[in-house]
Amino acid sequence: MHPDLERVLIDTATLQNRIQALGTAIAQATVNAPELVLVGILKGSLIFMADLMRALDREVAYDCIAVSSYGASTESTGVVRLNKDLDLDIAGKHVIIVEDIIDSGLTLKYVHDMLLRRNPAALEICALLNKPERRNVDVQVDYCGFDIPNEFVVGYGLDYAERYRNLAYIGVLSPRVYTH
Ligand code: PRP
Ligand code: MN
Numbered sequence: 001m002h003p004d005l006e007r008v009l010i011d012t013a014t015l016q017n018r019i020q021a022l023g024t025a026i027a028q029a030t031v032n033a034p035e036l037v038l039v040g041i042l043k044g045s046l047i048f049m050a051d052l053m054r055a056l057d058r059e060v061a062y063d064c065i066a067v068s069s070y071g072a073s074t075e076s077t078g079v080v081r082l083n084k085d086l087d088l089d090i091a092g093k094h095v096i097i098v099e100d101i102i103d104s105g106l107t108l109k110y111v112h113d114m115l116l117r118r119n120p121a122a123l124e125i126c127a128l129l130n131k132p133e134r135r136n137v138d139v140q141v142d143y144c145g146f147d148i149p150n151e152f153v154v155g156y157g158l159d160y161a162e163r164y165r166n167l168a169y170i171g172v173l174s175p176r177v178y179t180h
């Protein structure tokens, strides 16, 4: 375990098993959708997205959108900024937004509302982690990996000030790392 962590919350094998199950569920639910597009929200969703799409036993395209609301802090600034838009046209396609974590819900609501205006045939949300206690704005999660408690987690794409994204598991960051 990384020395900055308090404990491992979700180990690698548990993550990978759950992602396989999500892939199976998504493939089954989209059998009648000719064009499936995964939209990853950079940067946090990168690792999850890469594993999820390889767990999908069907044809799929993917694209990425970049937004930011946290910066180098453990608290959301409350303002979502669009840093990079999609390259693909999603009109008429079955789109699934792929996110690493839903905290306040602000990031997903912003992206969901923006993509909805482009007339996809379907627009769903797949989030690896969900913190129900922290929800401020209402978002409907169609595929969820794990509900987790209100603790600051890192790893598997999730960062604190850009660190720990490359851990192959999800861990709880020791408060001493971010309290001064
Ligand atoms: C984090 C995380 C989600 C978002 C969740 O991203 O990856 O995208 O915050 O929080 P919310 O539900 O309160 O909006 P961050 O802004 O830190 O950018 P990053 O993905 O590049 O780390
Ligand atoms: Mn993010």
Ligand code: MG
Residues within 6 Å of the ligand: 044, 070, 071, 158, 159, 160
């Ligand atoms: Mg972040």
